[in-house]
Amino acid sequence: MMMATFMGLLGATELIAPDLSGNLSWIVFGRVRPIHVNLVLFGFVTPGLLGAAFYFLPRLLDTDLYSEGLGRVSVIVWNLILVCIVLSLAAGYSQGREYAEMIWPVDMLIVIVFTLIFFNFIMTVAQRREPLLYVSVWYACAAIVLTGLTYCLGNVIWRPDSGALVGIPDAILLWFYGHNIFGLLLTPLSLGVAYYVIPRVCRSPLYSHTLSLVGFWSLILVYTHIGTHHLLQVPVPTWLKVIATVDSVGMVIPVMVVLINLWYTAKGRLGEIHADIGGKFVFTGTILYFFVSIQGSMMALPQVQRITHFNNWVIAHSHVGVLGFAGMIALGGIYYILPRAVGKPLYSRYLADFQYWLVLIGVVGFTVVLTIAGLIQGNAWFNGETIYRVLPEIHMYYIVRASLGLIIFVAAVLGFYNIVRTIFGRPAETVVVEGSPTRELLAGSESGLAHQESGLAHQEVAS
Amino acid sequence: MKMTPKAVIIGSVLMLATIVFVVVYIPWANRIQTPSEIHRTRSEIEAEGRKIYIANGCVYCHSQSIRTIDWGKGAERIAQAGDYVADQPILLGSQRTGPDLSQQGGEHPDDWHKAHFINPRYTSPNSIMPRFEYLGEEGIATLTAYVQSLGMKDADKRVARQAYWKEKVIAAYEAGPEANVKWLNEQVPQGWRDLPNPYPTTPAALARGRKIYQDFCLGCHSAVGDGMGPAQPYIYPPPFNFTILHGREISGGIIYYHLMNGITGSAMPYFKKDLESEKIWEVGDYIAVYFINDSDANTEPRGIDAAYEPVEEE
Numbered sequence: 001m002m003m004a005t006f007m008g009l010l011g012a013t014e015l016i017a018p019d020l021s022g023n024l025s026w027i028v029f030g031r032v033r034p035i036h037v038n039l040v041l042f043g044f045v046t047p048g049l050l051g052a053a054f055y056f057l058p059r060l061l062d063t064d065l066y067s068e069g070l071g072r073v074s075v076i077v078w079n080l081i082l083v084c085i086v087l088s089l090a091a092g093y094s095q096g097r098e099y100a101e102m103i104w105p106v107d108m109l110i111v112i113v114f115t116l117i118f119f120n121f122i123m124t125v126a127q128r129r130e131p132l133l134y135v136s137v138w139y140a141c142a143a144i145v146l147t148g149l150t151y152c153l154g155n156v157i158w159r160p161d162s163g164a165l166v167g168i169p170d171a172i173l174l175w176f177y178g179h180n181i182f183g184l185l186l187t188p189l190s191l192g193v194a195y196y197v198i199p200r201v202c203r204s205p206l207y208s209h210t211l212s213l214v215g216f217w218s219l220i221l222v223y224t225h226i227g228t229h230h231l232l233q234v235p236v237p238t239w240l241k242v243i244a245t246v247d248s249v250g251m252v253i254p255v256m257v258v259l260i261n262l263w264y265t266a267k268g269r270l271g272e273i274h275a276d277i278g279g280k281f282v283f284t285g286t287i288l289y290f291f292v293s294i295q296g297s298m299m300a301l302p303q304v305q306r307i308t309h310f311n312n313w314v315i316a317h318s319h320v321g322v323l324g325f326a327g328m329i330a331l332g333g334i335y336y337i338l339p340r341a342v343g344k345p346l347y348s349r350y351l352a353d354f355q356y357w358l359v360l361i362g363v364v365g366f367t368v369v370l371t372i373a374g375l376i377q378g379n380a381w382f383n384g385e386t387i388y389r390v391l392p393e394i395h396m397y398y399i400v401r402a403s404l405g406l407i408i409f410v411a412a413v414l415g416f417y418n419i420v421r422t423i424f425g426r427p428a429e430t431v432v433v434e435g436s437p438t439r440e441l442l443a444g445s446e447s448g449l450a451h452q453e454s455g456l457a458h459q460e461v462a463s
Numbered sequence: 464m465k466m467t468p469k470a471v472i473i474g475s476v477l478m479l480a481t482i483v484f485v486v487v488y489i490p491w492a493n494r495i496q497t498p499s500e501i502h503r504t505r506s507e508i509e510a511e512g513r514k515i516y517i518a519n520g521c522v523y524c525h526s527q528s529i530r531t532i533d534w535g536k537g538a539e540r541i542a543q544a545g546d547y548v549a550d551q552p553i554l555l556g557s558q559r560t561g562p563d564l565s566q567q568g569g570e571h572p573d574d575w576h577k578a579h580f581i582n583p584r585y586t587s588p589n590s591i592m593p594r595f596e597y598l599g600e601e602g603i604a605t606l607t608a609y610v611q612s613l614g615m616k617d618a619d620k621r622v623a624r625q626a627y628w629k630e631k632v633i634a635a636y637e638a639g640p641e642a643n644v645k646w647l648n649e650q651v652p653q654g655w656r657d658l659p660n661p662y663p664t665t666p667a668a669l670a671r672g673r674k675i676y677q678d679f680c681l682g683c684h685s686a687v688g689d690g691m692g693p694a695q696p697y698i699y700p701p702p703f704n705f706t707i708l709h710g711r712e713i714s715g716g717i718i719y720y721h722l723m724n725g726i727t728g729s730a731m732p733y734f735k736k737d738l739e740s741e742k743i744w745e746v747g748d749y750i751a752v753y754f755i756n757d758s759d760a761n762t763e764p765r766g767i768d769a770a771y772e773p774v775e776e777e
């Protein structure tokens with residue numbers, strides 16, 4: 001997180017002081033930007049969320065992780081990948097496709113690590129003592145399998161040298177994949193964490209099993225095929241654009257279903273959420289999920305995109321999504337599991353709260369500032385002003401953005417300090433031993449338990 | 464519905480497979496393979512330059528796709544699927560921090576690109592594009608070859624036009640200042656040459672002209688108008704020294720015409736897209752007043768006075 005935001009900050013500063021990179025090739029904006037993007041995705045948000053999944057899976061399934069050793073190997077390989085990403089992109093080894101820049105050997109490592117994690121997850125599931133699968137388990141498993149697959153496809157790993165198709169189909173594939181990095185990796189992992197943390201923190205069962213089901217399947221069905229909304233203004237087949245636009249609006253269903261489920265679970269218990277720092281981060285993440293998705297559905301309308309495409313409006317959306325939604329939930333997950341995983345109290349609740357406010361101010365500020373900048377750019381271009389003419393008009397906003405970036409960077413440093421101090425801090429007096437919470441979580445969700453139990457009974461009869 | 468591990472994994476993978484079939488495979492199977500009328504294959508050096516373009520992340524700031532609603536650089540040709548049939552990967556881009564480059568070939572001559580890549584502030588003082596001096600002489604030349612090929616057959620025609628006029632501007636420049644000015648004046652249609660700047664010189668207009676000059680011209684023509692801006696070492700013929708123009712029959716119309724259309728072949732760009740009419744007249748008058756020391760602003764023939772002009776006290 002520290003490295004990633006630092007890269008963001010560096011990139012942002014270069015946009016105001018372009019001579020900053022001097023004559024050094026490896027810190028030029030065109031190389032810093034993909035490093036920033038890939039590090040926030042693969043270096044901060046995804047591992048943060050996966051860490052939480054490694055914690056809640058065994059607990060929800062009432063078993064131990066299938067293999068701690070394998071888990072450690074995954075962590076080591078993962079960090080090796082991050083180092084490779086930074087070095088290769090800084091040195092200019094890039095395939096030039098957004099979110100799929102990494103060269104083939106790095107791609108292979110990523111596929112391997114996803115396979116390892118999947119194997120670990122599925123074996124843990126197989127040896128479970130709790131027969132019911134909780135929603136978070138569905139999301140975590142599906143996210144890993146589906147991302148593993150789309151990663152291979154999206155990076156065209158059967159063509160090691162270019163990692164790309166030819167012509168327009170390459171763009172279609174790239175955005176199918178790029179969109180699924182958000183839709184099949186960040187979103188399900190984040191929702192998995194939210195589905196675990198929110199009811200736990202509220203000490204209340206999940207509101208509805210039916211809504212969980214609808215939310216899960218509709219997410220996979222709808223999110224996966226709207227990637228073409230990134231390509232509404234280029235010559236791709238019209239029918240594909242129509243599908244992408246219509247179903248981007250249709251995304252309201254998976255999003256609202258999940259949010260209603262989570263929010264009703266928390267209804268009347270916001271006090272508990274506020275009292276738990278992890279819960280606070282996660283709940284804020286769900287609110288920003290609402291915002292980013294409604295905004296996204298709007299941005300998929302061709303009329304809106306005439307103004308918003310190609311400019312900082314989209315960057316604002318990216319930061320609400322990746323930082324405000326997935327990043328917030330990842331942080332919440334970290335703060336929720338950390339004291340429990342290491343059996344020591346959080347070093348400083350005050351610091352964590354402080355970090356919460358810094359990140360929140362940062363991301364809201366980013367949204368406001370970049371949206372304004374985007375509107376200036378979009379409207380000016382639409383009315384015939386050239387890009388060069390508009391540069392001074394958005395200069396001020398770039399400065400404010402970089403200052404807000406500094407705030408987020410400080411937040412990251414504080415968070416890092418807090419986490420390190422927690423890990424190396426004094427252990428708590430009493431260690432709470434928790435049993436599997438699956439049944440508690442499903443207890444109230446209208447007939448959820450009954451449904452699953454009856455299914456179970458069938459199975460037992462059959463066997 | 465009972466969610467077993469099998470249901471989750473197999474169900475979601477099946478859904479994904481179906482969707483990949485519909486939204487990825489079908490478009491791929493029905494892709495347009497006929498090249499568009501401007502398409503041609505890239506030469507070796509152009510392909511090499513494209514790799515430099517990818518390695519240095521030009522794609523994060525520059526799109527390569529013109530939309531129906533565009534006005535800026537390259538807006539004369541709307542992108543077609545057939546333009547991209549050989550692109551692997553395709554470099555459409557998702558941000559326009561800088562202008563679209565899909566039709567960049569021949570917009571500028573090579574020497575402009577050289578100065579620009581060494582430091583974009585040399586040619587475009589407000590630019591936020593990074594410096595690419597580290598690519599070295601050869602790297603910049605290779606990258607320039609690629610950039611000059613953008614737009615393919617249409618670009619080739621523009622590049623050929625640049626080369627044609629380059630010879631002429633160099634010949635004129637080498638014939639000495641007197642001959643150069645004469646030649647430059649002769650290239651301007653007579654109607655424009657006879658036209659004085661129709662607007663009066665006012666302090667406000669000069670202040671605005673100065674701002675335009677600083678935002679657009681400074682890097683080449685320099686702060687004192689002697690053509691010794693930081694871009695000068697890379698550009699040939701070098702940026703014009705305005706101070707030699709005194710008494711050489713320069714009219715407001717000539718300056719306007721050069722600014723509007725640029726001087727193809729030389730690094731002098733056209734400003735028709737960047738600057739509206741008033742701005743061109745005002746920066747022109749700024750040069751005339753401060754550097755040439757010879758402004759014909761508001762002299763006869765002026766025609767009907769524009770409504771907003773200050774009324775002269777006779």
Ligand code: HEM
Nearest residue numbers: 005008009011012037040314315318322323327405408409
């Ligand atoms: C120090 C704080 C940060 C700063 C200053 C910053 C700055 C930037 C900049 C300058 C860009 C490039 C935008 C452009 O091309 O004009 C960018 C892109 C991006 N950033 Fe950040 N960023 C920060 C933190 C984060 C964090 C924490 C996340 C996610 C958790 C994030 C996610 C992204 C993503 C996904 C993009 C790609 C956007 C796109 O392609 O549309 N950033 N950021």
Ligand code: HEM
Nearest residue numbers: 182186229230248251293296297299300309318321322557
């Ligand atoms: C209902 C949900 C959503 C819809 C309909 C949606 C729609 C869109 C659209 C139409 C664009 C393209 C904008 C353009 O280029 O003009 C876009 C870009 C983007 N979205 Fe979303 N979005 C949604 C949710 C999310 C979420 C949850 C995240 C993050 C986890 C996210 C992250 C991004 C990013 C990073 C980009 C920038 C891609 C790029 O150009 O590099 N979106 N979204």
